[in-house]
Amino acid sequence: MSEYLIIRGGRLLDAANRSAPFRDILVKDGAILEIGAPGLAAPPEAQLVDASRHLLHPGLVNGHTHGSGALTRGFRDRFNLELLLIATPARFANQTLEMKYLNTYLGAVEMAMKGCTVAYDLTFGLPVASIEELEVMGQAYRDAGIRAVMAPMLADISFYRGFPGLIESLPAHLQPLVGTDGGPSTERILALMAEALQKWPHDRDHVKLGIAPTIPLHCTDELMQGSDRLVREYDTVMQSHIGESKMQSVAALERYGKTMLAHVDDLGLLGPHFSVAHGIWLDDDDMRRLADKGASISHNAGSNMRLGSGIADSRRMLQLGVNVAIGTDGATSSDNQNMYEAMRAAAQVSYVRQPDHRLWLTAPEIVDAATRGGAQMAGFHHVGAIEVGKRADIVFLALDHPNWMPINDPANQLVFAEDATAVRHVMVDGDFIVRDGRHVKADLAALSVQAEAARDTLLEVNAADIERVGKLEEAVMDFCRGLSMQSYRVERYAAFPCGCGPAASGFVADAPA
Numbered sequence: 216m217s218e219y220l221i222i223r224g225g226r227l228l229d230a231a232n233r234s235a236p237f238r239d240i241l242v243k244d245g246a247i248l249e250i251g252a253p254g255l256a257a258p259p260e261a262q263l264v265d266a267s268r269h270l271l272h273p274g275l276v277n278g279h280t281h282g283s284g285a286l287t288r289g290f291r292d293r294f295n296l297e298l299l300l301i302a303t304p305a306r307f308a309n310q311t312l313e314m315k316y317l318n319t320y321l322g323a324v325e326m327a328m329k330g331c332t333v334a335y336d337l338t339f340g341l342p343v344a345s346i347e348e349l350e351v352m353g354q355a356y357r358d359a360g361i362r363a364v365m366a367p368m369l370a371d372i373s374f375y376r377g378f379p380g381l382i383e384s385l386p387a388h389l390q391p392l393v394g395t396d397g398g399p400s401t402e403r404i405l406a407l408m409a410e411a412l413q414k415w416p417h418d419r420d421h422v423k424l425g426i427a428p429t430i431p432l433h434c435t436d437e438l439m440q441g442s443d444r445l446v447r448e449y450d451t452v453m454q455s456h457i458g459e460s461k462m463q464s465v466a467a468l469e470r471y472g473k474t475m476l477a478h479v480d481d482l483g484l485l486g487p488h489f490s491v492a493h494g495i496w497l498d499d500d501d502m503r504r505l506a507d508k509g510a511s512i513s514h515n516a517g518s519n520m521r522l523g524s525g526i527a528d529s530r531r532m533l534q535l536g537v538n539v540a541i542g543t544d545g546a547t548s549s550d551n552q553n554m555y556e557a558m559r560a561a562a563q564v565s566y567v568r569q570p571d572h573r574l575w576l577t578a579p580e581i582v583d584a585a586t587r588g589g590a591q592m593a594g595f596h597h598v599g600a601i602e603v604g605k606r607a608d609i610v611f612l613a614l615d616h617p618n619w620m621p622i623n624d625p626a627n628q629l630v631f632a633e634d635a636t637a638v639r640h641v642m643v644d645g646d647f648i649v650r651d652g653r654h655v656k657a658d659l660a661a662l663s664v665q666a667e668a669a670r671d672t673l674l675e676v677n678a679a680d681i682e683r684v685g686k687l688e689e690a691v692m693d694f695c696r697g698l699s700m701q702s703y704r705v706e707r708y709a710a711f712p713c714g715c716g717p718a719a720s721g722f723v724a725d726a727p728a
Contacts (some may be wrong), residue, residue, distance in 0.1 A: 218243055218244050219241065219242065219243050219248075219257060219258045219260060219261035219262065220241070220242040220243075220261060220262045220264060220607070220645050221239060221240070221241050221242070221255070221257035221261040221262070221263055221264065222239065222240040222241075222242065222264045222266050222271070222609070223239045223253065223255075223263065223264070223265060223266060223267075224237070224239075224253065224265055224266050224267030224268075224269075225237070225238065225239075225240070225266030225267070225269045225270070225271040225611070226238070226269070226270050226271065226614070226622075226625075227240070227250070227271050227601060228270060228271060228272040228273075228582075228601075228625055228626070228629065229625075230272075230578065230579040230582040230583065230625070230626040230629070231579050231583075231626075233578075233579065233624050233625065233626045233627070234625065235270055235622065235625040237252070237253050238250055238251065238252065238253070238271075239251055239252070239253055239254065239255035239257075240255075240271070240601065240607070240609075241255060241257050241261070242607045242645045244645075245606055245607055245644035245645040245646070246604065246605070246606055246607065246645075247601065247602060247603050247604065247605050247606070247607050248603065249603060250601070250602075250603060266611060268613065268614045268615055269611040269612060269613060269614060269639065269640075270611075270612040270614055270619065270622075270625060270629075271601065271609050271610070271611060271612075272330075272582075272586075272601070272609075272610050272612065272629065273586045273587075273598070273599060273600050273601050273608060273609065273610070274330065274331065274332025274333065274361075274586075274598065274608035274609065274610055274641065274642075274643065275330050275331040275332065275333075275554040275555075275585050275586060275589075275610070276331070276332070276333040276334075276335075276540065276541075276554075276585060276586055276588075276589025276590050276592075276593065276595075276598070276599060277326060277331050277333065277334045277335060277541075277542055277543055277552065277554055277557075277589070278335050278490075278511075278513030278514075278515075278540030278541055278542035278584075278585075278588070278589040278592055278593075279335055279337065279454070279492045279493075279513035279515050279540070279542030279543070279544055280322065280326075280334050280335065280336055280337070280542060280543055280544060280545050280546075280552060281336065281337050281338065281544065281545025281546075281547065281548075282318055282319040282322050282323070282334070282336040282338045282339075282352060282355075282363075282365075282545070283307060283315070283318055283319075283338055283339045283545065283547075284303075284318065284322070284545035284546040284547035284548070285317075285318045285319075285321035285322045285325075285546050285666070286314070286317070286318055286321075286666060286669055286670055286673065287303060287306050287307070287546065287547045288546035288547065288550050288551070289550050290306070290547075294521075294522065294548070295460075295522050295523045295524070295695075296459060296460045296462075296463075296522045296523075296524055296548075297460065297462060297691070297692065297695040298688065298692065299522065299547065299548055300374050301374060301684055301687065301688065301691055302681075302684055302685075302688070303547055304341065304684075305677055305680040305681045305683070305684045306673060306674075306677060306681065307339070308673075308676075308677050308680060309673065309676045309677055310339075310673065312347065312348060312351055314669050314672075314673070315339055315344075315348055315351065315352055316351050316352060316354070316355050317355075317662075317665055317666065317669055318339075319336070319338065319352040319355035319356065320355040320358060320359055320657075320662075321662060321666060322334070322336075322545075322546060322552050323355055323356050323358075323359030323360075323361050323363070324359050324654050324657045324659075324662070325551070325552045326359075326361060326552045326554070327359055327360055327361050327641055327648050327649055327654055328635070328638065328641070328649055328652070328653075328654055329552065329553045329554060329555065329635035329638060330554060330555065330610040330612075330635060330638045330641060331361065331552065331554045332361050332362060332598065332608040332610075332641065332643050332648075333361065333362040333363065333589065333590065333593060333595055333598060333599075333608075334356070334361060334362070334363045334364070335363070335364045335366065335425075335454060335490075335513065335540075335542070335589070335592065335593050336352075336356075336363050336364060336365055336366065337366050337367075337368050337427040337429070337454060337456075337492070337545075338352055338365055338366065338367050338368070339352070339367060339368070340367035340368035340369050340370070340427070340429070341368050341369075341370050341429065342369065342370050342371060342399050342404055343367060343369055343399060343403075343404045343407055343408070344367045345407075346407065346410060346411045346414065349365060349367060349411050349424065350411075350415075350416055350417070352365060353365050353415075353416075353417045353422045353424070354417070356421070356422045357417060357418075357421060357422055358656065359648070359654075359656075359657070360643050360646075360648030360654075360655075360656070361643060361648065362420075362421050362422065362595060362598065362608075362643070363421075363422045363423075364422075364423055364424075364425045364451075364452055364454075364593050364594070364595075365422060365423070365424050365425065366424075366425035366426055366427035366452070366453070366454055367408075367426070367427060368427045368428075368429040369404055369408070369426065369427065369428050369429060369434065369438060369442060370428070370429050370430075370433040370434055370438075371399075371400070371401045371404060371433075371434060371435050371437075371438050372432070372433045372434060372435060373433070374433065375393045377430070377432040377433045377466075378432070378462075378466050378694070378698070379466075379469070379470065380694070381691070381694050384690070384693075384694045385687070385690050385691070385694075386690060389686065389687055389690055392683050392686060392687055393687065401435055401437050401438050401441065404438065405438070405441040405442070405445065408426060408442070408445055409445055411424060412424055412445060412448075412449040412451070413449075420595075420597060420606075423451055423452075423594075424449075424451060425446070425451045425452045425453060425454065426442045426445060426446055426451070426452075426453050427453065427454050427455060428442045428453070428455050429455065429456060430455065430456045430457075430459075430463065431455060431457065431467070431475050431478065431479055432463060432466060432467060432470070432475070436482055439455075439479065439482055439484060440482055440483065440484070443482075443483065443484045443489075446488050446489075447488065451488070451594065452488045452489075452490065452592075452593060452594045453484070453488055453489050453490070454489075454490045454491070454492055454513070455479070455489075455490075455491065455492065456491075456492045456493060457475050457476050457479065457491045457492070457493070457494060457497070458474075458475060458476060458491065458493060458494045458495050458496040458497045458501065459492065459493035459494075459495060459496070459519075459524055460495070460496070460522075460524045460525070460699070461496055461524075461525065461698075461699045461703055461707070461708075462695050462698040462699045463475065463496075464496040464703055465698045465699070465701050465703055466698060468703075474497075474498065474500070474501055474704075476491070476497055476501035476504060476505070477500065477501065477504065480504045480508070485504060485505065485508035485510045486508050486509060486510060487508075487509040487510065488594065489508070489510040489511075490510060490511040490512065490513060490540070490592045491505065491510070491511070491512045491513070492512075492513050492515065492542070493512075493513070493514075493515055493518075493519060493524065493527065494512040494513075494514070494527055494532070495519055495524055495525040495526070495527040495707050496525065496703065496705060496707055497512075497527075497528075497532075497705075498704050498705045499531065499535065502531060502532055502535045502537055503535055505537045506535045506536035506537045509538070510537070510538070511537065511538040511539065511540060511588070511591065511592035512527075512532055512537055512538070512539055512540070513539075513540045513541070513542040513589075513592065514527055514529050514532070514539050514540065514541055514542070514561055514584065515541075515542040515543065515544045515549070515557070516529075516541075516557065516560040516561040516563075516564045517543065517544070517549050517556060517557050517560035518542075518543065518544030518545075518548045518549040519564070520560065520564065521544075521548055521549055521550070522548055524707075525707030525708050525709075526564050526567065526568055526707050526708070526709055527564075527707065528568065528705075528707070529561065529564075529565055529576055530565060530568070530574050530575070530576060533576075533580065538588055538591055538592060539584045539588050540584055540585070540588045540589035540591075540592045540593075541554065541557050541558055541561055541581065541584045541585040541588070541589065542557060542589075543556075543557045553634070553635050554585060555629075555630075555633045555634050555635050556634065556635075557585070558581050558582070558585050558629070558630045559630055559631055561576060561581050561584070562575070562576055562578065562581055562630055562631070567709060578624070578626040578627045578629070578630040578631070579626050581630050582626055582629060582630065586599050586600060587599040587600055606643075606644055606645075607642055607643075607644060607645040608642065608643050608644070609641075609642045610638060610640075610641050610642075611638075611639050611640035611641070611642070612629075612633065612637045612638060612639065613637045613638075613639040614637075616636065616637035618632045618633050618634070618636065618637045619632070619637060638652065639651060639652055
C-alpha cells in the first residue's frame with residue numbers, strides 16, 4: 216500500500232467559523248501532510264479516498280468513560296451515584312480475563328462506530344487491576360482500532376469507610392453485611408502500578424497507561440500522592456472523580472475542612488497531567504485552582520443528569536480558563552457511548568442554568584471541547600484536530616443523510632442534529648476502522664452472543680452478593696440523602712428539594728463573571 220493517501224472532495228468542518236469548505240487532505244504515513252483547495256497536488260502513487268458528499272471532522276475524544284461497564288448498560292432505572300457505587304461492584308465481581316476484554320472491546324467498538332477515536336477509560340480496579348488484566352484490556356482498544364488512556368481506578372478506603380458515620384447509621388442487623396475489607400495495602404497498589412507502567416507493552420501513541428485514584432474520599436493521602444509521583448515519573452496522566460455529587464462534596468468539607476479539590480491541590484497533585492471527572496459541585500476557587508495549574512475537567516452532562524447529580528457550571532469553567540473536555544461516562548451510568556449525544560446534552564444543560572442566552576455554551580465551544588480539549592486533557596497532542604502534523608484521525612459523515620439536509624450551520628448540526636447515524640467511515644492514522652457504517656474487524660453477531668452469555672454467568676455467580684447489597688440499599692440511601700440535603704457553598708440542582716432551597720440553606724449565588 217502507498218505511504219501516501221489523498222482524500223478528495225470532502226467538506227472539512229471549520230466549527231469556529233461555522234463553515235465547511237471543500238478541502239483535499241494529503242496524508243503520509245498516517246499523518247496529515249497538507250490541506251488545500253480541491254485539486255491539491257499529490258504523488259501519482261497516492262491512494263485515492265473519495266470523500267465527495269461527506270463532511271469531515273476530527274475524531275471525537277471521550278473525556279471520561281469506564282470500559283468496565285458495557286455488560287451492565289441499562290440494568291437500572293432511577294439510579295443515583297451512591298446507588299451505583301454500592302450496587303455495581305457486586306455485578307462487576309468475578310469477571311474472567313475474557314470478560315474484562317469483552318467489556319472493553321464492546322465499548323471501544325461502539326465508540327468507533329459512533330465517531331469517537333480516543334477514550335479516557337477509568338477502567339477496572341478497586342482496589343487495583345492486575346498487570347495482565349490491564350495489558351489485555353489495552354489490547355482490546357488496539358484490536359478495536361481506537362486510542363485510549365487506560366487509567367485503572369485505585370482505592371484503599373472502602374465506600375462504607377469513606378463516609379464517617381455511615382456504618383454506624385445502619386441498623387444493627389445490617390452492619391455485618393457491609394464489606395469493609397481493605398484489600399491490598401497502599402504500598403502494594405502503588406508497587407503494582409509502578410510495575411505495570413514500567414512493563415507497558417502497547418504503543419503509547421495509541422494506548423497509554425494512566426492512573427485514576429477513583430474518588431479522593433476513598434483514597435488515603437498516601438495513595439493520592441503516590442499516584443501523582445508515578446504519573447510524573449512516567450510522564451502520563453491522572454483523572455479522579457471530584458465534585459461529582461453533593462453528598463461527596465459535603466462529606467469532603469466535613470473531613471478536610473476545605474473542598475475536595477482544595478485538598479487535592481494542597482497535596483500538590485494539580486497540573487497539566489491532572490483532570491477532574493464531572494466537577495459539578497466545584498466552586499469558583501476550585502475552578503481557579505484548576506485553571507492556574509493547567510488542569511482539565513471532563514464535563515459529562517448526560518451522565519450527570521442520568522444519575523441526578525446536578526448541572527455543572529460549564530460556562531464558569533471556561534470563563535475562568537479551565538480546559539474542558541466532553542465525556543459520556545461509562546455505559547453503566549449513561550447506557551451508551553455516543554459522543555454526539557454527550558455534546559448535545561452539554562449544550563442543553565447550559566441553557567437551563569440561567570436565562571441569559573449570551574452565557575449558554577456555543578456549538579463551536581462544544582465541538583472544541585469534544586476534540587481539542589479532550590486531546591489536551593489526555594496528553595494526546597498528536598490528535599484532536601484535522602491540521603498539518605496531526606495524525607489522520609478523521610470521521611466521514613454522509614451528507615445524503617437526513618441529519619444534513621440541508622446544511623445550514625455545520626457546527627450547530629454536528630451538536631444538535633447528528634446522532635451517529637450519519638457516520639459512514641472512521642479513520643485512525645489514515646486507516647479505516649469503520650467503513651460504510653460497519654466496523655472493519657468486529658463480528659457484532661458473535662459479540663452479541665458473547666455478551667448475553669457473560670451477563671448470565673455474572674448474574675449467576677454474583678447472585679448472593681447482589682442480594683446482600685439489595686438489603687443495604689434503603690438504609691444506605693437514607694444516610695446519603697441526609698448528607699445531600701445539607702447546605703453547600705454552591706447549588707447545582709435544577710430544582711431545590713423542599714426545605715433545602717436557597718432561602719432555607721442560606722445559599723449564595725456564584726460570583727458573577
